[in-house]
Ligand SMILES: Cc1cc2nc3c(=O)[nH]c(=O)nc-3n(C[C@H](O)[C@H](O)[C@H](O)COP(=O)(O)OP(=O)(O)OC[C@H]3O[C@@H](n4cnc5c(N)ncnc54)[C@H](O)[C@@H]3O)c2cc1C
């Protein structure tokens with residue numbers, strides 16, 4: 168089974184971002200990067216499919232050459248090879264241009280399944296996976312919490328407002344991974360050493376110009392300062408009074 | 418005036434409130450709003466949409482069994498109606514549908530938008546970045562503006578007019594289909610929809626103790642129980658209840674955090690709540706910096722007294 172996991176480097180989730188002097192971009196000073204949280208799940212799911220059915224897991228990213236660091240982590244956790252679609256303007260790439268670049272690369276890789284994160288924890292688009300599938304005309308199930316796939320057809324569960332949905336699909340397919348689908352493993356020393364020998368290829372690409380222009384980037388207004396109503400059960404009446412008469416939410 | 422297409426969700430013939438908010442947002446920038454509604458019972462729900470701002474309704478009673486099929490049907494309506502924008506609610510279904518429709522229309526997607534304005538055919542959007550730590554104002558140059566809208570953010574129109582309902586066919590060309598939908602176990606209200614959310618964290622000590630939050634939620638009647646990642650990872654609560662950057666983003670009228678420290682990743686998922694109450698025994702817990710009202714003390718004394 169040829170398996171692709173699409174992964175992206177994103178700022179760490181504990182970032183306290185600052186806006187750059189241009190007022191439209193993130194100040195890169197002090198920003199640290201990590202593999203997007205859900206992409207770790209995508210890689211794990213890919214490795215588990217490989218372990219069950221055989222085959223190969225390729226991790227694919229559109230991003231800077233520096234992404235090799237995050238890709239090596241994926242290789243250490245069991246992926247077999249990595250491809251960087253090198254894009255120095257990756258931070259200004261929108262979901263559609265990203266999906267176009269990824270889907271044209273994926274189209275030539277003879278894959279049966281592509282695993283993406285549910286959402287990348289930078290712009291929170293939750294769009295690239297289903298866009299890749301749509302551009303390729305492939306099946307797609309989003310936010311998947313349970314997956315069965317044999318290489319030609321599969322069943323996936325997802326949670327929506329309606330309940331737990333069970334979907335059937337045919338290969339090739341794009342699956343976006345929700346928390347709970349697979350528990351990412353830690354890279355052991357053996358994995359880390361093995362990863363050093365696995366190939367990380369760079370491919371030059373020139374994705375389409377973005378369809379979105381940032382006019383302004385700002386910190387959201389701070390919430391008005393709150394107050395401590397009191398201590399212990401004795402303060403409950405004061406809280407109820409404040410919720411009813413001041414905040415008017417009761 | 419450019420036409421805007423809005424996908425409306427419904428449950429058993431009643432339109433979802435989040436979708437009515439999307440209709441309201443569309444109406445605030447255009448007088449020509451076409452609602453698309455799919456699935457069994459959609460004609461009945463569709464007939465009510467004029468009141469909420471639709472000027473025309475396209476009902477697709479045979480659609481909705483397949484996510485890729487629905488996307489094709491909706492994209493076709495956008496094309497047929499000459500839509501310059503496509504909007505839907507940022508629900509689980511909306512967030513599944515919108516990127517597919519956008520890709521079919523050769524457009525990018527603006528997800529979870531909190532602001533939308535138009536000058537002619539040119540749209541300006543506001544949306545959170547980095548889980549709401551930043552707000553971005555963006556101008557779209559997409560062929561069709563495609564956006565999902567954050568819930569509890571846009572107003573619902575109640576005094577619209579009548580809308581003509583037409584029925585259209587659904588495609589049978591799809592590769593994914595919904596075989597079954599089973600009701601969720603546990604609470605009926607989803608944290609992302611409930612007007613009141615009561616979340617518990619590690620401070621509750623053990624899973625059984627969430628009973629005090631469930632009792633409080635029952636006392637409210639319209640409340641859902643949420644959780645921090647610490648307790649979800651510990652297996653105390655299901656993933657669907659996790660609030661935060663890697664869980665659900667909620668924006669209820671009232672958010673009560675019980676035994677939750679207020680880590681930055683948790684706060685990212687709830688800081689746009691209208692009113693925040695924190696109950697924590699540590700007076701220095703970061704959650705108190707954010708809370709409108711704080712109660713310092715033991716959750717096991719305070720929560721039952723509140724119930
Ligand atoms: C990549 C990444 C993503 C993450 N995503 C999320 C996310 O989506 N959501 C999320 O919540 N977290 C997330 N986290 C985890 C986050 O950093 C915190 O670890 C987590 O939120 C802590 O949960 P907690 O507040 O329940 O536990 P703790 O931080 O341990 O806090 C427990 C609190 O309970 C109080 N307490 C103890 N006993 C009592 C009592 N009897 N009565 C009252 N109060 C009491 C304590 O004073 C303390 O403040 C993420 C972390 C990472 C690295």
Ligand SMILES: Nc1ncnc2c1ncn2[C@@H]1O[C@H](COP(=O)(O)O)[C@@H](O)[C@H]1O
Pocket residue numbers: 172173174175203205206209227228229230262265269282283284285286287288290291292293294295296
């Ligand atoms: N630049 C990228 N390179 C590789 N995969 C990506 C990239 N951007 C997004 N993805 C994939 O699409 C998922 C959703 O991203 P997004 O739509 O940006 O929230 C991510 O979790 C990745 O799996």
